[in-house]
Amino acid sequence: MTTGGTRTGLTTRADVEAARARIGRTVRRTPVLRVEPAALGGAPGAAPVALKLEMLQHTGSFKARGALNALLTAGDLPAAGVVAASGGNHGLAVAWAAARLGAPATVFVPETAPGAKVAGLRALGADVRLVGTRYAEALAAARERVLQTGALAVHAYDEPAVVAGQGTVGLELAEDAPDVDTVLVAVGGGGLAGGVAAALRGTARVVGVEPVGCPTWHRARAAGVPVDVEVGGVAADSLGATRLGALGFAALTEAGAGSVLVDPDAVLAARHLLWQRLRLAVEPGAAVAAAALLSGAYRPQPAERVAVVLCGANSDPVDLA
Missing domain, CATH: 3.40.50.1100 (Rossmann fold)
Known part of the structure; x- marks a missing residue:
């Protein structure tokens, strides 16, 4: 499928690479920050966690x-x-x-x-x-x-063009953190997660993380097709799609992506901890992926190297103090 393809096609790495050639001089190449696992609830001696700081992108999100x-x-x-x-x-x-x-x-x-x-x-x-x-x-x-x-x-x-563009996050992550085994990424409508899955297919596993109040990928994965879900909760403003997109579903399914749900309290705790320990101000939707590690909803294997995509920062930071 090319970026002009149908909404039922499969986004490929070639589509993502074409998108990067098109937008690469204009969007920011956001940095990757390596942090000790203890900062995100990991066990002592575990591998450092790579944080893709996509909240530093133009307009504050991927x-x-x-x-x-x-x-x-x-x-x-x-x-x-x-x-x-x-x-x-x-x-x-x-x-x-x-x-x-x-x-x-x-x-x-x-x-x-x-x-x-x-x-x-x-x-x-x-x-x-x-x-x-x-x-x-x-x-x-x-x-x-x-x-x-x-x-x-x-x-x-x-x-198609939107999913391919979002996938450029994955290309950068693969180049800046080539040792990563697993990438945790928030799922709403599936554009980012699907694009990253397409970019990393065959090189790193993608795990889609969602709040329990916005389980579009979790429900679609169980049903075998995207299905309507009720949405609400702390991250609904950015992850509040009522149905996973067909393109995201196809890319995540083809890549064999995992699924993890996190509680609202874990999302808020992750957002506060990212600020208090690392001075990273993110919105609740971006804290969802980090919450999977902090809450123990996702437990890496001892030698597993994990990356977390912090995808946005467009919320009022007044409650972070």
Whole structure:
């Protein structure tokens, strides 16, 4: 499948490499920080943990990669600009990418979206529309806008160019931490996890981590197909897709990815610990992957080398003190 393929195709490493060639001069190559396992609840003597600091990306999350790749893949953008539905991070990324290319952006977000994300969208020049309380409602409104105006729709996670762009996180991680055996990555709609799984297939195992209130990959893995789930909880603003995307499901399944669930209290504890011990300020959705280690939901083998993708930082840091 190429980045212009169907939503039911399988994202390949070649797709991800093509995305990197397209966006590599514009997005940031975020650093990898090695930390002692005790800092993340590991046993003494275990291998250091590699943290991929993707919250340092443009707009504060990995989403900039997929959004830019999608717009560049589309070619000439319509006069009506681009439209996105988002819990916040995808909208920020689309607004940023559209601004770089001189196109207007309209972003539909749930009324429950964090104020910091809404303010960020407006600062980037986006026309922000607050609709409903769930991502699915914002998505329906965005689709109606596309039908009315002819604007380009950029799906948050179930679009080939978006998944391939997100997968560039995995390529960088493989180069900067080539000894890693397992990568823990948060799952919402599956764009990041699926892209990373495609990039690392055959070289490192991917484990998708989700809060118990947003189990899209966990439920899809058990059912054999993506299924609708009820979502809520501390990370729902960024991981609140009600169904795993077909592309993410295909990539995660092909890679034999694992699944781990974590409790909301573990997510908040991980977020606070990342700040207190390492001075890393992340949003709850990004703390989910770290929570798998801190809570013991994922227990590495003695010689296993683990990486954790810290995927975003778009939340109010006032409660980290």
